Amino acid sequence: MSGNGSGPIRVIPLGGLGEIGLNCLVLEYGDAAIAIDCGLMFPELHMLGIDLVIPDLSYLQQLGDRFLGFVITHGHEDHIGALPYVLRDVPAPVYATPMAAGLITEKLREHQLLEATRLEVFQPRHRWQLGPFGVEAVHMTHSIVDAVALAITTPLGIIVHTGDFKLDQTPIDGLASDLPCLAEYAAAGVLLLLSDSTNAEREGYTPSERSVHDDLDRIFRATPGKIFFSTFSSHVHRITQVLEMSLLHNRRVVTVGRSLTNSIKIATQLGYLEYPATLFADTNELKDLPPDQVTLLTTGSQGEPLSALIRIAEGDHKQVRMAPDDAVILSSRIIPGNEKAISNMINHICRRGATVHHAASAGVHVSGHASQEELKLLLRLVRPRYFVPVHGEYRHLAQHRGLAQSVGMPPEATFLLEDGQVLEIDPAGARVADAAVTAGRVFVDGKGIGDVEDVVLRDRRHLSSDGMVMAILAIDQHSGEVIAGPDLVSRGFILEAQGQAYLEQAKAVVVDALQQVSMESRTDSMEVKEEVRKALKRFFARTLERRPVIVPFVMEM
Numbered sequence: 001m002s003g004n005g006s007g008p009i010r011v012i013p014l015g016g017l018g019e020i021g022l023n024c025l026v027l028e029y030g031d032a033a034i035a036i037d038c039g040l041m042f043p044e045l046h047m048l049g050i051d052l053v054i055p056d057l058s059y060l061q062q063l064g065d066r067f068l069g070f071v072i073t074h075g076h077e078d079h080i081g082a083l084p085y086v087l088r089d090v091p092a093p094v095y096a097t098p099m100a101a102g103l104i105t106e107k108l109r110e111h112q113l114l115e116a117t118r119l120e121v122f123q124p125r126h127r128w129q130l131g132p133f134g135v136e137a138v139h140m141t142h143s144i145v146d147a148v149a150l151a152i153t154t155p156l157g158i159i160v161h162t163g164d165f166k167l168d169q170t171p172i173d174g175l176a177s178d179l180p181c182l183a184e185y186a187a188a189g190v191l192l193l194l195s196d197s198t199n200a201e202r203e204g205y206t207p208s209e210r211s212v213h214d215d216l217d218r219i220f221r222a223t224p225g226k227i228f229f230s231t232f233s234s235h236v237h238r239i240t241q242v243l244e245m246s247l248l249h250n251r252r253v254v255t256v257g258r259s260l261t262n263s264i265k266i267a268t269q270l271g272y273l274e275y276p277a278t279l280f281a282d283t284n285e286l287k288d289l290p291p292d293q294v295t296l297l298t299t300g301s302q303g304e305p306l307s308a309l310i311r312i313a314e315g316d317h318k319q320v321r322m323a324p325d326d327a328v329i330l331s332s333r334i335i336p337g338n339e340k341a342i343s344n345m346i347n348h349i350c351r352r353g354a355t356v357h358h359a360a361s362a363g364v365h366v367s368g369h370a371s372q373e374e375l376k377l378l379l380r381l382v383r384p385r386y387f388v389p390v391h392g393e394y395r396h397l398a399q400h401r402g403l404a405q406s407v408g409m410p411p412e413a414t415f416l417l418e419d420g421q422v423l424e425i426d427p428a429g430a431r432v433a434d435a436a437v438t439a440g441r442v443f444v445d446g447k448g449i450g451d452v453e454d455v456v457l458r459d460r461r462h463l464s465s466d467g468m469v470m471a472i473l474a475i476d477q478h479s480g481e482v483i484a485g486p487d488l489v490s491r492g493f494i495l496e497a498q499g500q501a502y503l504e505q506a507k508a509v510v511v512d513a514l515q516q517v518s519m520e521s522r523t524d525s526m527e528v529k530e531e532v533r534k535a536l537k538r539f540f541a542r543t544l545e546r547r548p549v550i551v552p553f554v555m556e557m
Contacts, residue, residue: 006030006031006155007029007426008029008156008424008425008426009024009027009029009154009156009191009235009424009425010027010028010029010424010433011025011026011028011160011192011194011388011417011422011423011424011427012025012026012027012028012055012059012158012420012421012422012423012425012437012473013025013026013390013417013418013419013420013421014026014035014055014057014059014060014410014417014419014420014437014439015039015439016037016039016078016390016391016392016419017056017096017390017391017392017397017417017418017419018393018397018418018419019041019055019392019393019419019477020077020078020198020391020392020393021039021040021041021042021077021520022039022040022041022053022054022056022419022441023036023037023038023039023079023083023160023390023391024037024038024039024057024082025037025390026060027154027159029130029131029132029133029154029155030131031066031131031187032066032068032130032131032132033060033063033066033067033068034067034068034069034070034071034130034131034133034135034361035057035060035067035069035070035071035151036070036071036072036073036161036438036455037069037070037071037072037073037079037080037163037267037523038055038057038079038080038081038082038083039055039076039077039078039079039080040052040053040054040077040078040088041053041078041165043443045176045386047439048062048309051444052081052085052440052443052444053108053442053443053444054081054082054085054086054135054441054442054444055082055419055439055441055442056438056439056440056442057082057086057089057090057441058291058438059085059437059438059439060090060092061089061090067090067092067486068092068093068130068133069092069093069094069095069096069133069247070083070092070093070094070095071096071130071135071150072094072095072096072097072100072104072114072152072542073147073148073149073161073163073164074099074100074142074144074146074147074148074163074164075095075096075097075099075100075102075103075104075144075234076143076148076164076234076290077146079100079163079164079461080096080100080103080104080107081107083104083107083108084107084110084111084113085111085114085115085444086110087108087117087224088113089445091116091117091119091308092115093118093119093120094118094119094120094171095120095121095122096120096121096122096136097122097123097124097137097146097148097532098121098123098146098270099119099144099145099146099236099266099267099270099272100146100232100268100272100282101119101121102267102269102525103120103234103263105119105246106162106262106266107222107293115420115557116266122137123137123139124137124138124148124178125139125178125415127179132154132155133152133153133154133421134153134154134190134402134450135150135151135152135153136150136151136152136153136181137149137150138150138151138178138181138182139175139176139177139178139181139395140162140163140165140178141165141166141167141168141171141175141176141209142163142164142165142166142176142368142369143164143209143232143236143237143238143367143449144234144235144236144237144368145173145236145267145272146162146307147164147165148163148544149161149162149163149165149182150163151181151182151185154191156191156425156426156427157189157190157191157192157385157425158185158188158189158190158192159190159191159192159193159194160182160185160190160192160193160194160382160384161194161390162193162195162378162513164196164198164358164368164369165177165196165198165369165370166199166367166368166369166370166371166374167179167204167205167206167210167370167374167377167378168208169207169208170208170210171208171209171210171237171242172210172237172240173237173240173272178384179239179381182378182381182382183381183400184542185382186381186383188216190383190384190385191227191380191385191386191425192384192385192387192388192425193377193378193382193384193386193387193388193400194386194388194389195375195378195387195389195390195400196369196370196375196390196391196392197375197390197391197392197396197397197399198367198391198396198435199370199371199375199396200372200375200392200396200397200399200400200403201372201388201396201399201523202367202371202372203371203372203373204371204372204373205371205373205374206366206367206368206369206370206371206374207366207367208366209237209238209241210238211363211366212241212331212363212364212366213239214296214363215357215362215363216241216242216245216329216364217245217248219251219327219329219362219364220245220246220249220251220346220355223322223325223326223327223355223545223546224291224292224325225291225292225294225323225325225326225327226292226294226295226296226322226323226325226326226327226465227251227295227296227300227326227327227328227329228292228296228298228309228310228312228322228327228328228329228354228556229295229296229297229329229331230297230298230299230300230301230328230330230331231240231301231331231332231365232301232332232334233257233259233260233262233263233299234263235331235332236263236267236272236273236512237418238331238450239263239264239267239273239297240272240273242276242295242297243273243279245295246295247276247279247484250293251292251294251295251388251557252278252279252280252281252285252289252293252294252295253281253295253296253297253307254280254282254283254285254286254294254295254296254297254320255281255296255297255298256296256297256298256299256307256312256317256320257297257298257299257300257307259299260297260298260299264297279291281294281431283320283527285320286319286320291323291325293328296320298312298357300345301330301331301332301342302332302334302341302342303341303342303343303344303345304341305341305527305530306527306530308320308363309328309345310345310348310527313345313348313349313352314348314517314518314520314521314524315352315518315520315521316520316525317520322349322352322354323352323354324352324354324532325353325354326352326353326354326355327354327355327356328349328354328355328356328357329357329358329362329364330342330346330356330357330358330359330364330365331359331364331365332359332365333359333365333367333470334359335554337550339484341526344524346358347420348390348520350522351520363428370421373404375400375403376403376406376407378541379403379404379407379409380407384409385413386413386414386415386425386430387401387409387413387415388415388416388417388423389401389404389416390413390557394416396417397416397417398416401414401415401416413430414444415430415432417432417466418491419439419440420436420438420439420440421433421436422435422436422437425503441514446474454525455505467490467492467493467548467549468490468492468493468505468548468550468551469488469489469490469493469536469540469548469549469550469551470488470489470551470552470553471485471487471488471536471550471551471552471553472485472486472487472488472489472512472534472553473486473487473528473532473552473553473554473555474484474552474554474555475522475523475525475528476523481519481522482496482511482514482522484547484555486507486510486511486532488503488507489508490503490548492548493546493548499541502543505539505543506536506539506540509535509536509539510532510535510536512535513531513532513534513535514531514532515530517531528552528554528555529552532552532554533552536550
């Protein structure tokens, strides 16, 4: 595919403009197109039964052989997470930096797509050609290693896509954002800038990653027991600081959580993490180590049900116990919608007597996204002819557009796009096309992709085919004792009069499942609901091979 042709450049966001996540943007010229990123988002509270949300990329399927591949800016889930689902229907090459490629490789292996996918690894300042698009990767600082901006040379001019970034002048690895490279492109003239809007509402500058060092050191020095440290598993720079701090304070490091272990393995293989072999210990060694010589790296900073940290906080983990002299560091931002879950988890940690440190109480986390002054600085540096804010909800995009105008860009040169809208640029100017392309959200439910067009329809279909079982029980909110129930009420599943003996067996399964968890876990209604749902789901599937909608109703007395 040569990518020959003429006409306008078409800029088509298929995800990430109007929401946080789902990032995917198409550049099209003549008979060729490429996509920047291919991310997912996690389900919102109203998306009952949904595991993941990916962008609707049916437009890429329509392009057929004209589509030349995905170019990935970095390895966060909201930029790579949809690839294993999309590549089944849109087989195309994937271009990524080493860390992103390592994370993608694990995903493709899990989905049995590794052999069928062409995965090309590139480094910053590496240039290559995709049809009419000349691509160069430009190193940027972010909350993951190997994040890049993309400078894309087209027949009509240069397009710069920042990816996710901040302008950290003192990064952990010493590699600051490659502003000189962007300045070279600015001197040649940039046609269009597409820039990260996540923190467009935040004034000032985003602090450096190194700014968390002093508070971490203070906590390590002051903690007489174990230190539990939880962050996003891909945050290699934050993990690096914890490993260095553990070495400094003579603590062995134990990892708990598959995604965290996987990220550390990939980063180590790539040379981004270096540490003596004796630093890490296994969970089986915990019983032989003094508490003040232990750092536990755990998943679960968002209070996810059944995650390592929530199990430990509830006293329900088989190998790890939390004690009054311990400290827990939650080194991550709160993802909207997780506030209640995190609050519940902190309550459980406090019941263990441990001390909790989080972003609101200590300097243990900084954002990986540029704030207003950095966004304005980049606009001044690149000096684009046209500007489109990307990556954010509508209010973030609108704020970023206002920042562009505040540094001198004419309003008519700044465009506020949403998913599916098309920006066309040709020698005569730039305009939003009247016709949009198909864009939206595709729900992933287990192994089903896109068969859930709407959550309400999905639940109605589920109810009509398998019925519903409501499990009702009352729990003492202080002791966790089951005061009443469980009572099972079924509709469209089994006749209660004829199936009473069967429902009695199901009740016994629920009682047995609740007896397997700690009393404290039973004081958390969310945990109780999850345990009840899991137990009944397994029982019904094993005995009747049916999947009714299970609605646990827990009364806290």
